[in-house]
Amino acid sequence: MNIHVTDAAKQALQQAFDANPGKKAQLRYDAEGCGCAVSGVPTIWLAEELTGQCEQLETNGIPLYIQSSQKVFFDDQMTIDYNEKAKTLALKSPAEMLSPRMSILVK
Template sequence: MNITITEKAAEALKQKMKTPSSYIKLHYDTEGCGCSVDGVPVLWLVDSKNQEDEVVETNKYPILVEKSKKLFFDDCLTLDWNPNGTFQLKSANEILNGWMTLVDKTGRD
């Protein structure tokens, strides 16, 4: 899996990260979707990685992805920034989520 982060997205991530020890996680959220194969990619800011997480190196920041959820993503992805203040995850084939926010799951204010 390869994720390219655009310059604008990298700057937005940098501003939102609270500490250098925080991780960015690409999570496949199935809550409320009715089925475990129906879901929406979302970005989380987390304090640590767990056993299920794999570190995906990018051109800017490493991103955590759950190993069991990688099958829902194309091999090559781009994380971009929209002028409306949200992130966009896309591949050459589709836009996976055009309105992603970075959800803080660190428990810090």
């Protein structure tokens, strides 16, 4: 799995890292409160400890992890971009927009 992070998204993520030193970024398919495990929302969690059995994703500079069991919810090639108008991240693949407003959740 490879994720390209645009320069604008790198800047937004770096600001989150700077505000939360020592925390690691984990791409999550967050289904809490969604009613069904397959009705989740892509989210980036910033936490001191990674949850579950994780592996580091291939990115262009931003350290990002994912639970091995959650890889099924994502595409092999994705891009994290920054939506200036909404002031949030966007997760997309060549085939679809996975999340036009992906949040960063500090745990």
